[in-house]
Amino acid sequence: MTWLTVTSSLRKLAVIAYPEPVADHLDRVVAQWGAERPDLDVSPMEVFGRLKRLFRLVDAELNRTFAEHGLDAPSFDVLATLKRSGPPYRLTPTGLMESAMVTSGAITQRLDRLEARGLVTRTRSDQDRRSRDVELTPEGHALIDRALPAHVANEHRLLAGLDEAQKAALIEAMRALLEDLGEGSG
Amino acid sequence: MTWLTVTSSLRKLAVIAYPEPVADHLDRVVAQWGAERPDLDVSPMEVFGRLKRLFRLVDAELNRTFAEHGLDAPSFDVLATLKRSGPPYRLTPTGLMESAMVTSGAITQRLDRLEARGLVTRTRSDQDRRSRDVELTPEGHALIDRALPAHVANEHRLLAGLDEAQKAALIEAMRALLEDLGEGSG
DNA sequence: CGAGGATGCCTTAGCGCTGAGATACATTGG
DNA sequence: CCAATGTATCTCAGCGCTAAGGCATCCTCG
Structure with a gap:
């Protein structure tokens, strides 16, 4: 050793x-x-190496709860983004794209899948006929309303080992790094 | 607002x-x-949401440097893992798999690509004929020796905005979370 | 020794994403 | 008003990964 x-x-x-x-x-x-x-x-690897491993492990843990509700991370992400946007639970693909940090093609495909399952609807916007209104269906609401509390409880569970000071320090350091990397400027 | x-x-x-x-x-x-x-x-989303966004942004930044050296993250990962293992710069696919946290199929494919480029060799082990010895070629050494300093410099650049206390707190909080999630027990 | 199980690696179908490009519509400036 | 440019979304080939399964080899233990 x-x-x-x-x-x-x-x-x-x-x-x-x-x-x-x-x-x-x-x-x-x-x-x-x-x-x-x-x-x-x-020494920077102490940060970025752990960031990578942590992301992978957390991702796997979160996916387990998503799967229990018939979802995966990309689908949950879209449904949750629509839900938290509040009434009328309607966003454009561009809005979803920026929130998820993926390309437009990825959002198109996510919406194809969700639409096929009847969890969202996609209609042409009247204001801008290039655009689309993506909206939660009653089934979409029901599903995210079921999955969200389980997901939040799961996240609490994963954080149970950290005290408040550690959580706060972690959050502030990540906030600072995100700002350095250009988050929030957009 | x-x-x-x-x-x-x-x-x-x-x-x-x-x-x-x-x-x-x-x-x-x-x-x-x-x-x-x-x-x-x-409130746990303050942690996990930032973790996800940070990972995506960092990943994109690191990939830029990899690309400047004709590499991507998976290839760099394998070459760097072999390099840091020290003489004789030789590991098994299983070792690489555990380090990278990916499946055996992913490692097989990474090695296919690297072998085709002449950056690693794959030979049958004498001790265990199921196993393989993956070893850096001179070209592999030359490439990782060029790419590594650039990568490390890039990581230093990304961390420049954090002071020592923030870095230390970030590292310790991530270490605690990783341990909670079962890292190090393996 | 020899059977049964474990291990190490490879194969392959399928998945979600990217990057490049296409299409349709909107906006701007002359 | 129209041409040029910008914007919103979709299309699609290609990529790396996973999950499941296959094969060869090794190990354990009766």
Whole structure:
């Protein structure tokens, strides 16, 4: 376990802030690079490597709850975006596209699937005949009303291990990073 | 901007810790749910929503640097995993699979592509004839040696807006979440 | 030893997404 | 009013991944 002897300055800071963290995959990765390329400061990997792994694990956990309701993440995303937009629960594909951060082609296909299942309707807009009004059907409402509380409970469960200070710090650091990357300017 | 009047308890905590954060996409999402479903505590979305958006934005940024070196994220991932494993720069598909958190089929295909480009070799193991030894070729070494410093510099650039305390808090919170989700136990 | 199960990797159908491009409609400026 | 440009959506080929299953090899234990 020679990799345990290598620690970055960030790691040491962390140890001071929160006692006894367990070595995880990224500690090993950083230690390996320390041995192989000691000339490089790979400490940013502590952030981005964990971001990637966390995203994958969370994604899998959330999908399980979606599947229990006959949904997947893309479908849930569209239904939830329509629901939280409030009355009249109607958005354009462009609005959905910006919210989901996917291309227009992806939204077209998501809506094809949801429309085929009778969960949303797609009508031509009267104001702008290029555009479409996407709206929840009663079935769509019923489904998202069932799935949402389960999803929220699932998210609470996943966060149960963090205290308020950790959550707040996590949120603020991610907020800062998002702003750096141009979020909110659009 | 009625959504600005709605704030979660987490949000207020955060405001105390770091002055004047700008409202971002997730603030709006949480405010919308507050109006539509005031019975639900959707504060976990502050974490998971930002995690998702951050992952997407970071992924796009990192891919740009990979592309400058004729790579994409999956290829870079395999080459970097082999490189950081140190001499003799050789791993099995199973090892690569666990590191990348993808299925065996995904690794097979990644290796097909890299082998076709002459960046890795795949030979039968002598110890276990079911297994394979995947090894960097000289061309693979040359490519990852060029791409890695650029990638690390890129990651430093993306983190430039965070101070040390924010980085440390972010890392420790993600480490705690990863451990909750079963990382490190494997 | 030899059967049954475990393991390591590969194959393949199907899925959701991207990127490039097409179409239809809207807006702007002369 | 019209031409030029911009905008909203859809189309489609191609990509990487998953899930399920197959094959060869290894291991365990009666």
